[in-house]
Amino acid sequence: MSATRLADRTPHVEADELVAAMVPPPRFDRVRFDTYLPNPDEPSQAAAVRACREFAERVSAGGDRGWLGSLFKRSARPDDKPGLYLDGGFGVGKTHLLASTWHAVPGPKAYGTFVELTNLVGALGFAETVRRLSGHRLLAIDEFELDDPGDTMLVTRLIKELTAAGVSVAATSNTLPDKLGEGRFAAADFLREIQSMAARFTVVRVDGPDYRHRGLPDAPPPLADDDLRARHAGTPGSTLDDFAELCRALARIHPSGYGRLVDGVTAVHLSGVRPAPDQAVALRLVALGDRLYDRDIPVAVSGEPLSELFTDEMLRGGYRKKYLRAISRLVALSR
Known part of the structure; x- marks a missing residue:
């Protein structure tokens, strides 16, 4: 899967592979x-x-x-x-x-x-x-x-x-x-x-x-679109996606396939980031953020900052802890 957009990738995992792949993610190998x-x-x-x-x-x-x-x-x-x-x-x-x-x-x-x-x-x-x-x-x-x-x-x-x-x-x-x-x-x-x-x-x-933010600076502000494209062009193996298009693509993939989706990716660039439009999209973004964090894949964005990915209403609901974990991990990856 060499597509430069995550939205163009179609990960597929055979049933037998699912059992063999049940090991800690690369970040936790050692x-x-x-x-x-x-x-x-x-x-x-x-x-x-x-x-x-x-x-x-x-x-x-x-x-x-x-x-x-x-x-x-x-x-x-x-x-x-x-x-x-x-x-x-x-x-x-x-x-x-x-x-x-x-x-x-x-x-x-x-x-x-x-x-x-x-x-x-x-x-x-x-x-x-x-x-x-x-x-x-x-x-x-x-x-x-x-x-x-x-x-x-x-x-x-x-x-x-x-x-x-x-x-x-x-x-x-x-x-x-x-x-x-x-x-x-x-x-x-x-x-x-x-x-x-x-x-x-x-x-x-x-x-x-949260050790990821112990004494560390806040996340960098979002980039301008031109700067985001330039960073992508200068990073071999990275991807560049429109945020809304990626959200639609994630709906076609079971969250268990998100790890395979980002395998081999060196960095993820997202343009036009905005708050998740609904709970279903938000939970998919949580799952994607977890797999990016597992693989220590840097994230750069334009649009809204990653700390604004989930609405205040979402952060008051039953998935509050999941959303806060996702923000913590994505902000760490954006540094």
Whole structure:
């Protein structure tokens, strides 16, 4: 895919590739527990490192993935739970800790975002997904959220079946597990399913300010259109898109394909940036921003600043935390 516009790219991922591709993104290839630098003013961060280390050691000590190994792992301590859930604001290093946990555990193992996991089920079917993942020691899920009733029923059942098969699950989120879905759909109607899933996790809180903006300057102002085109022309491997056209193109691609969409791109240039016109577009931009951040791809824009990508109404709604995370990551990429 060598098109100089993202809107002209047509990423396609085969079902078998989805399983093989379930590894941490390039930004987190080399992270380890020792490379996480806890903020000395936030003791919960050092405590989270210890909790993740202990969890990884317990999962690794499970040894054989047969029934005997599962029995040994489950009998480690009566209060041990099969899941570890890192809860905290954006920019505190939860994904760093999740990827470090994944690296510390021997395979078979899988790592993916929540949206990639739900897409895997859609591509393979529920039973086949359970079959393929049941032999794993660890499933790591980044950006865990329940955005609609379908996701809720699907993922709560999936985690129940995988943990029953002996799979350990580690997850990150901006929302406590028993509060998932609040403000987005009638979560109270699914309270039993949500609470049943939440009971399988030990929750570890990670507090602190957003490290991406600790002592750093504000994002650079948007460029003039001519300057944006000149920067694109001088950056081999970069793309240049009209913002509105890209938003329309993203609607044709499942968000799980956004990583493939930006593979090999050296920088992204967007002209005519303006606030997202509706929630559906906004959530696609969040997913795209996450994949750009995973790959450390710089972003330059003309039009409105990236900090104005989501309206005040959106920032007051149920997806507030997602939007703030996206702004944090995109502003960091624009520096």
